[in-house]
Amino acid sequence: MRLALLLVLPLLAAAPAQAWGPVGHRVTGAIADRNLSGVARARVRLLLGTEDLAEASTWPDDMRSDPAEYWRRTASPWHYVTVREGDRYAASDVPKEGDAVTALTRFTATLRDPGASLDDRRAALRFIVHIIGDLHQPLHVGGGDDRGGNDVKVTFFGAQSNLHSVWDSGLIEQRALSYSEYADWLSRSITPEQTIGWSLCDPDIWTRESIALRKTIYPADPNLSWDYAYRHRAELDDRLRRAGARIAACLNAIFDSPRQP
Template sequence: MKYLSLFIALFFLGNNVAPKEAYWGQIGHRTVGHIADGMLSKRASKNVRRVLGNETLAEVSTWMDEIRSDNAYRYANTWHYCTIPDGMTYETAPKQKGGDVIWAIEKIIAELKSDTLSLAAEAQNLKYLVHLVGDIHQPLHVGNGEDRGGNDVKVQWFGNDTNLHSVWDTRMIDSKQFSYTELADWVNHPTKDEVTTWQSASVRDWAMESMSYRDQVYTIPENGRLSYRYSYDNFDLVKQRILQAGVRLAGVINEVYD
């Protein structure tokens, strides 16, 4: 067990990513999937069952993180994020070798709409889509190019050493001690106008929204000690981004299959 733990630590360090610090945590992703599950059209829901079998969008939402240990999927390591420096747009920003979250989502949607995929490829793309729509709504997945999406911003969360990315991915959500269905029940109350507006935005709009929250996200005390106040100032945004991701994921899947 000691050697297994050492191997896991060295694997993640070698890939320049810390465990549990590169994505919405499991609760966040599953909440996004659960919200989307409840907003699918009848035709889309039937097709999701055809493709995923007995698994729900919530249940497959973390698959893309689970496959990181498989070298066959290393090509997708850069798909979880994109980099847009301050003052730039996606179009003017340097492009990530191997693709990024915007490129990947646009590619996956086009492939799903093409109706040319095998069932296995369709299932894989749908699993990718569920995860990446969640990722792009986490503000620090649209990085500024300076601190690896907040991974290099060292902070304390209630006295425990961590980094800013981890606070946004997992720690604020986990501190509420909700299951993903409980969190979905709390946040899943969009108005009809919000659903229409959110679903009409493009993938690149989603990224620019995440970028627009940088000042708020990076407003931290000089001592780096975060606790109740930071959560109070930011958890409404966490809830909003999770809800928007779920609503938009449903909109994309409905569009693909309707």
């Protein structure tokens, strides 16, 4: 297994930064699917057809390959936030081009709007699933001094990488699980108390959690291996669990509204 991992890691290191990577996003989407209310599940089906939330979760990253200005420049800042001072996201942190939190607010309004077009509501749903996942990746709530860990060069199991890529994909791929296996494992470990505790759709809570975790994950030694992966495994699993449960909580709150078309 270690040989296979070493062969894959150079490819991960060369990939563009995408919070959680496709496997991590699909894990959060699959967990969310398991926690939708009956009404929310029906509303999602009306919008996406046979596409589930795991599939929808990677769409905003997949579309970055589109050469259109919207995907290459306009939508690019909507995957992260920057908090330059303090431990809490504030209105003063919002750049003129917007960020993940402002995009989430806007897409939530679109999804709630009975007058919005089907295409706009479908895109809004996919973005909401994706952005909530992004905000639970600690390096997507960055401090503005190292591009969310992209400038922090490390080796991961001997391969050249950076800290952002390690948290996007490296730690997840190191588990050698499919997204459905990983989601099954994590879903079974979510307690009723946790489901209730994570039911608030509040980005302020998520960003504060990510900031607190971010401060603990910068390594003293840039050569990362089994020790680093083991030390942060529980934290990684916790962020994925919370993201999935909160995606469901937000969609339940949106779709259980009587304003839905």
